[in-house]
Amino acid sequence: MNSRQVSELIWQSFSGEAAWQVVSDLSRFHRIQASPGYRRAAQLIHQRLAQAGLQAEILSYPADQDTLFWGWPSFQEWDCTGAELRLVAPHDQVQVLADFRACPISLIQRSTPFEGEVEVVLLEDGEEEADYDGLDVAGKVVLSRGDVHRVRELAVQQRGAVGILFDGMRVVRPVRPEGDLADARQYTSFWWDPGATTCFGFVLTLRQGQAMRRLLKEGKEPVRVRVKVESRLYDGAMEVVQATIPGQTDEQVLVVAHLCHPLPSANDNASGAAAAFEAARTLQSLINSGQLPGPRRSIRLLWLPEMTGTFAFLAQHEGQMSRFIAGINLDMVGEDQGQTGSSWLIERPPEAAASFAPELLVRLRDDLPGLKGMVDVAPSHTGLGAYPLYRQAEVPFSGGSDHYILSDPSVGVPTPMIIQWPDRFYHTSADTPDRTDPRSLARAGALAATYAYWLACAGAAEANLLGYEMVARFKAQAIEAAQSAARDAAGLADGESLARTMADLDRRLAYLLGRQKAALQTLDRLASTDCIIPELQAEAARALHHELEWAQSAVDLRAAELGLDSLPAPSPQELSEEEQEAATLIPARLVRGPISLAHHLHRLDEQSRERWRQLIKARKDGAFYTLSALALYWADGARSVLEIADLIEIESGKRDVELLLAYLRLVEELGFIAFQ
Numbered sequence: 001m002n003s004r005q006v007s008e009l010i011w012q013s014f015s016g017e018a019a020w021q022v023v024s025d026l027s028r029f030h031r032i033q034a035s036p037g038y039r040r041a042a043q044l045i046h047q048r049l050a051q052a053g054l055q056a057e058i059l060s061y062p063a064d065q066d067t068l069f070w071g072w073p074s075f076q077e078w079d080c081t082g083a084e085l086r087l088v089a090p091h092d093q094v095q096v097l098a099d100f101r102a103c104p105i106s107l108i109q110r111s112t113p114f115e116g117e118v119e120v121v122l123l124e125d126g127e128e129e130a131d132y133d134g135l136d137v138a139g140k141v142v143l144s145r146g147d148v149h150r151v152r153e154l155a156v157q158q159r160g161a162v163g164i165l166f167d168g169m170r171v172v173r174p175v176r177p178e179g180d181l182a183d184a185r186q187y188t189s190f191w192w193d194p195g196a197t198t199c200f201g202f203v204l205t206l207r208q209g210q211a212m213r214r215l216l217k218e219g220k221e222p223v224r225v226r227v228k229v230e231s232r233l234y235d236g237a238m239e240v241v242q243a244t245i246p247g248q249t250d251e252q253v254l255v256v257a258h259l260c261h262p263l264p265s266a267n268d269n270a271s272g273a274a275a276a277f278e279a280a281r282t283l284q285s286l287i288n289s290g291q292l293p294g295p296r297r298s299i300r301l302l303w304l305p306e307m308t309g310t311f312a313f314l315a316q317h318e319g320q321m322s323r324f325i326a327g328i329n330l331d332m333v334g335e336d337q338g339q340t341g342s343s344w345l346i347e348r349p350p351e352a353a354a355s356f357a358p359e360l361l362v363r364l365r366d367d368l369p370g371l372k373g374m375v376d377v378a379p380s381h382t383g384l385g386a387y388p389l390y391r392q393a394e395v396p397f398s399g400g401s402d403h404y405i406l407s408d409p410s411v412g413v414p415t416p417m418i419i420q421w422p423d424r425f426y427h428t429s430a431d432t433p434d435r436t437d438p439r440s441l442a443r444a445g446a447l448a449a450t451y452a453y454w455l456a457c458a459g460a461a462e463a464n465l466l467g468y469e470m471v472a473r474f475k476a477q478a479i480e481a482a483q484s485a486a487r488d489a490a491g492l493a494d495g496e497s498l499a500r501t502m503a504d505l506d507r508r509l510a511y512l513l514g515r516q517k518a519a520l521q522t523l524d525r526l527a528s529t530d531c532i533i534p535e536l537q538a539e540a541a542r543a544l545h546h547e548l549e550w551a552q553s554a555v556d557l558r559a560a561e562l563g564l565d566s567l568p569a570p571s572p573q574e575l576s577e578e579e580q581e582a583a584t585l586i587p588a589r590l591v592r593g594p595i596s597l598a599h600h601l602h603r604l605d606e607q608s609r610e611r612w613r614q615l616i617k618a619r620k621d622g623a624f625y626t627l628s629a630l631a632l633y634w635a636d637g638a639r640s641v642l643e644i645a646d647l648i649e650i651e652s653g654k655r656d657v658e659l660l661l662a663y664l665r666l667v668e669e670l671g672f673i674a675f676q
């Protein structure tokens with residue numbers, strides 16, 4: 001059976017409507033990582049898996065302040081049974097502003113217990129020392145739009161405030177502009193930080209926040225609130241649900257979806273969890289009925305607390321890791337594109353983890369519109385040809401979900417992600433099941449099932465076929481790079497710039513070929529013999545050579561037009577002081593998995609923390625997060641920081657040597673890497 005026939009079978013058995021029911025069921029649980037609500041969601045998935053005839057179990061990991069899963073700290077379980085915020089003065093304004101029972105997102109998650117009546121003080125933002133000049137916040141609650149961890153540090157820990165009212169709403173361009181969703185609340189949580197003072201906090205809507213700010217600015221009467229929070233933090237557990245479709249070898253394909261997040265969080269990520277469930281059910285029933293043969297390798301599906309669950313699972317299964325041949329991450333896959341403004345994306349693993357995995361996923365995705373019974377596909381008006389009505393794209397690695405851990409070369413499980421982004425309702429109380437679309441769930445879930453089953457069955461014939469696909473895609477990339485250089489050359493008027501264009505192309509193509517060879521090499525994980533990897537690699541090298549010559553002919557043509565006989569060698573670029581320093585440092589990793597500085601900042605001294613805070617604040621966008629992850633992925637104990645910066649520049653288009661140096665120095669100080 002070829003992959004198209006497998007796709008057809010899966011597509012026809014997978015029910016987007018049934019997956020939608022699971023989204024709706026899961027969205028009724030308040031699924032905070034390590035909490036009773038999360039546990040109930042895990043039990044529901046486990047029970048449904050068992051009913052569908054799958055081998056399933058619940059794994060449990062410690063949720064406390066002492067456990068470390070590689071470089072990722074565990075944290076305590078949290079339970080909240082009730083919380084209310086009531087405005088009690090000015091007395092003509094009395095009203096309930098937040099009720100945990102009605103909207104659990106109206107509480108900052110992991111708030112600690114409190115009962116009492118307190119005055120509210122206005123902070124614009126509260127992230128800088130100067131914001132507190134002339135303000136007395138002791139014993140009061142602060143109203144702020146700033147980062148709640150920073151506000152907790154400055155207002156609560158250092159100045160004695162008792163709690164925080166947060167009325168921010170993150171802008172998500174272009175689908176959630178400033179001021180949008182004025183009656184929704186943003187998912188906000190205190191993260192684990194053993195050094196920090198704990199406190200309570202509530203999340204207001206933008207509209208409530210504006211009204212309260214007006215009252216405070218008018219200053220006619222003090223603004224007072226009555227607060228009651230009933231909650232507790234304690235040593236507990238966090239669960240990972242696991243289902244296995246057994247194969248004949250000890251190799252495995254992983255399918256992961258995070259099960260956590262507050263009620264309702266339908267798209268993020270009841271959708272991924274539901275799509276993975278329906279994928280498991282579909283495969284198992286097709287195998288049971290004999291329509292699909294049982295796979296060679298096992299397919300292991302995991303529903304887990306985002307990031308922490310993946311770290312916990314991998315740290316426990318370190319001995320099996322080399323047998324996990326590839327994975328797929330389903331995160332936010334259910335979007336109704338009309339409402340959320342999203343596009344359906346395949347996010348590639350980082351280039352340091354080059355492999356066959358994203359190429360296979362894209363190939364299978366491109367088959368979808370031609371499948372029988374495919375929804376959301378239209379014929380042209382004369383009936384010739386069919387095309388998708390949904391938006392879709394393939395994007396480079398940016399991280400932010402479990403594939404960020406699995407794809408790390410120190411883990412070695414290349415894992416693309418299926419996601420929809422942007423999403424107007426992301427991380428708010430408005431991420432409800434009616435924002436999801438059964439067609440999106442079906443597309444993502446059926447594609448993931450086909451991908452996992454293909455990998456679980458693949459042998460030498462399939463590996464070689466995929467190799468041909470990969471080389472074809474590489475050729476297209478090389479042609480595009482050469483053509484872009486030829487186009488640039490036509491607009492240049494001096495020999496030095498022409499020479500530089502060729503040198504840049506040379507560098508880019510050498511990088512692409514290096515990544516392609518590495519990716520082709522991973523086909524040996526599908527078939528250790530009878531695989532034509534050297535032939536495929538040689539063909540890629542030939543294609544590169546051909547395109548370089550072709551681009552050179554365009555450059556020569558331009559040089560002749562300009563009356564130049566020969567091109568000068570491009571002058572070497574001078575290294576900055578930072579780059580010189582970066583050239584002398586060679587980071588080697590001491591711990592598996594990526595390192596998030598945010599979870600370890602409390603172990604650093606005040607000065608280091610402040611420097612890092614200013615550094616990332618100055619960068620404004622979130623790119624620092626991806627760049628720092630990429631830096632560790634490339635760190636192999638042989639490359640210098642400068643070489644890593646060069647690689648990241650080609651991979652991401654960004655060069656930030658200052659950031660990489662600062663990040664790696666702090667990671668070294670924390671003991672996760674050593675400089676050689």
Ligand SMILES: [Zn+2]
Pocket residue numbers: 258268269306331332401
């Ligand atoms: Zn998510």
